[in-house]
Amino acid sequence: MPSHELDNFIICKKCHTLHKKVPLAHDTKAVCRYCDTVIYRNHRDLFNTTLALAITALILLIVSFSFTILTINIKGVNQSLNFASMFIVMFEHHYYFVGIMLGFLVMLFPLIILSSTILLLILMKYRKYPYLVKRLLILIAKLIPWSMIDIFFISILVAMVKLFDFTQIDVDVGFISFIAVLLLDFMIIKRISFNELWINYEEIYRINA
């Protein structure tokens, strides 16, 4: 079987069963024969919608980073939580490794993933800089397992429950926008398929070359 024929196949990410691809109607998905995992989808207007979602998510992520997430009040004294304060407190207590991990896993990596996605989609739309697009695609795939904003949100909820008995908790702008980021992120990950992006990449830049 010649190499390019391999493009007609796809392997399920969960159970690694080989499937032959069949054309899909708009807004439908193909699932694995064995484990029912979605293996690919056909989205109408994948680029523009994903780009809009990613730009909104990036703006809201920056909002979450800049504003207060929670404020508590004990005996008339307020104490607020924001992303930067966590990083600073860890360094103040000389927990450099935890501080750096926090900075990377919940701030830097999500930021890089979102901005790379936006840049990538724009470049592909205008059929520019194939090498950069390729590096961005690889970078995003490698960083995704290291982005932990979802786990961080669960941690905020756990911390809130722990504090609930002792103090009054006020949620702030950062908290609301962070929920929105998570929802958008979920939608983007659900829509975006690396396979689809790479097929598009090959098509787009082969035409130019």
Place this chain on the structure above:
Amino acid sequence: MKRSTESTPNRYPTEKLVRCPICEAVNYDTQSIIRCRRCKELIYKHKQISYHKTLAFLITAAILYIPANVYPILITRQLGTLQENTILGGIIALWEAGSYPVALIILLASVFVPILKFLFISYLLITSKYNMKSSKVDQHKLFYITEAIGSWSMVDVFVVAILSVLIHFSSIQIIPGTGATAFALMVFFTMLSALSFDIRLIKH
């Protein structure tokens, strides 16, 4: 490009094809180093090297699991007295306070998830080493779960960071403990272990 000797076009040798973890392209399994035909990344190295890397990271993580549980992850300083909480101590305190769902979440994320990851990866390494007969599909699913639950263990470390910021009063203060660093390192190494595992080890 390498061509297979397969003559009947309808039969495809699944064993000889692997998925690129970066771009999802289907590649021929050369049994050694593979550079993906589409993204040109080095996606598979020598199986033995990846086997030993996975094992080394796993052992490191398992060793770190001990200080992560023995040392306090969180220290409460109240009016000059220090109260140290280990992960298990924190779970017991939550349970006694009646916060059952949160106690269960922490128990699951901080205690069971790391242990399950150690067990799953060890099982996959052992079955590949001794060519034990076992379902490939189940093993792939097991590995997928291992990767998916990996980051959950960070919950406790993040909670400590959040509480250290919020409980920062003159009368009462929460500060992180040594256990937090050990725990974060442990999660880091279990993730490295899972990422360096070569899924072709399952195919044998």
